[in-house]
Amino acid sequence: MNILLTGGAGYIGSHTCVVLLEKEHHVIVVDNLCNSKFEAIKRVEAITGKKVIFYQEDLRNTPGMDAIFRNNAINAVIHFAGLKSVAESVARPLDYYGNNINGTLSLCSVMAAHGVKNLVFSSSATVYGDPEVVPADETAPVRPFNPYGRSKLFIEEILTDLHHSDLSWNIALLRYFNPVGAHPSGRIGEDPSDIPNNLMPYIARVAVGRLSELNVYGDDYDTPDGTGVRDYIHVMDLAEGHLKALEKLATNSGLVTYNLGTGKGFSVLEMVAAFKRASGKPIPYKIVGRRPGDVATCYANPSLAGRELCWTARRGIDEMCADAWQWQSMNPGGYGETG
Ligand code: NAD
Ligand code: UD1
Numbered sequence: 001m002n003i004l005l006t007g008g009a010g011y012i013g014s015h016t017c018v019v020l021l022e023k024e025h026h027v028i029v030v031d032n033l034c035n036s037k038f039e040a041i042k043r044v045e046a047i048t049g050k051k052v053i054f055y056q057e058d059l060r061n062t063p064g065m066d067a068i069f070r071n072n073a074i075n076a077v078i079h080f081a082g083l084k085s086v087a088e089s090v091a092r093p094l095d096y097y098g099n100n101i102n103g104t105l106s107l108c109s110v111m112a113a114h115g116v117k118n119l120v121f122s123s124s125a126t127v128y129g130d131p132e133v134v135p136a137d138e139t140a141p142v143r144p145f146n147p148y149g150r151s152k153l154f155i156e157e158i159l160t161d162l163h164h165s166d167l168s169w170n171i172a173l174l175r176y177f178n179p180v181g182a183h184p185s186g187r188i189g190e191d192p193s194d195i196p197n198n199l200m201p202y203i204a205r206v207a208v209g210r211l212s213e214l215n216v217y218g219d220d221y222d223t224p225d226g227t228g229v230r231d232y233i234h235v236m237d238l239a240e241g242h243l244k245a246l247e248k249l250a251t252n253s254g255l256v257t258y259n260l261g262t263g264k265g266f267s268v269l270e271m272v273a274a275f276k277r278a279s280g281k282p283i284p285y286k287i288v289g290r291r292p293g294d295v296a297t298c299y300a301n302p303s304l305a306g307r308e309l310c311w312t313a314r315r316g317i318d319e320m321c322a323d324a325w326q327w328q329s330m331n332p333g334g335y336g337e338t339g
Helices: 011-022 038-048 062-071 086-091 093-113 147-165 199-207 235-249 268-279 303-309 317-330
Strands: 002-006 026-031 052-056 076-079 118-124 170-176 178-180 214-217 232-234 255-260 285-288
Touching: 002 011, 011 026, 011 038, 011 235, 026 062, 038 052, 062 093, 076 093, 076 235, 086 093, 086 147, 093 118, 093 147, 118 147, 118 235, 147 170, 147 255, 170 235, 178 199, 178 235, 199 214, 199 268, 199 317, 214 268, 232 235, 232 317, 235 255, 235 303, 255 303, 268 317
Parallel strands: 002 026, 002 076, 026 052, 076 118, 118 170, 170 255, 178 232, 214 285
Antiparallel strands: none
């Protein structure tokens, strides 16, 4: 199949490129490189020995997107492109709604014009907000509490309306839990441009000596060791979930929603210990106050994806940390200025 990946140069997109190319799919990437580097695409090609067709384009440029669809016989789209920082979304809500929602509207209008109606969308466990019951399944109430999370929920609703207006659209809404780790080659991985907001890239930079210590946001939660508990999922497991979702759409699935998580929660201190084991490096940390907007515990019930996609996350936290460390230690400056 010819598969278009929006945001395919980013963290999850680049790993998904590898999985798709290894399954002999043709991959076309559209990315404006606002949060990624072309170097990631070069490395995907080096890992797989296959070509990626790359367009540096903004999704909101509808004529530009139209030209890409005219020049490539696209069968399905995986829509990763979007802005993803919670803190930034609180400070700049219009940029977040503008980019994430208008980008999706532009993409879908071009897809409709070209009769391409198979779409996988990157949603997030953040749509559940603070889940009343864990593990959270797909029927849990959705009530995100920041503009980033609301942009994901609004897009889910727009895509649901689109499907209802024309039942020939096949759409998979994938709610990712906490993606971490890297390709085992260590050649691609997560490369935040600023000081990382998320736990794993922060720990990795402490281990490699780029940051001096980790701030642990609160040890007074109602969890076994008092620190926040999350469902960390290896990015390669997540990437494989996209392949399974595409296979599902090919059966004329209609609209489907799946949690992609492991079903297991680990605390901040458990992740610090696992990273220390994997890297052999000290991870100095200090306990500080809670981060506003954080929840105590969030992990998935991923059994629907297990039943309907035949997909289960296979990699544990030791492998997640070992692969994250491989990437970080081989690329202490990330992709650098090479792209
Ligand atoms: P990322 O920032 O690494 O990748 C997103 C890519 O989209 C980047 O390469 C960026 O340059 C591109 N992009 C953004 N706006 C664009 C636009 N208007 N036109 C073209 N390209 C554009 O992020 P990621 O971690 O790979 O996340 C991928 C998707 O998954 C995002 O939609 C994100 O919200 C979602 N998600 C991520 C996580 C996570 O923890 N990483 C969790 C849940 C959901
Ligand atoms: C965050 C976002 C969420 C987004 C997800 C994936 C917030 C409030 N939530 O989720 O919307 O979908 O990232 O990108 O930002 N922690 C520390 N020190 C740090 C960083 C994190 O102790 O320097 C703790 C957090 O308090 C939390 C855990 O580590 O308990 C995981 O944090 P993080 O990786 O940021 O993910 P989430 O908070 O789950």
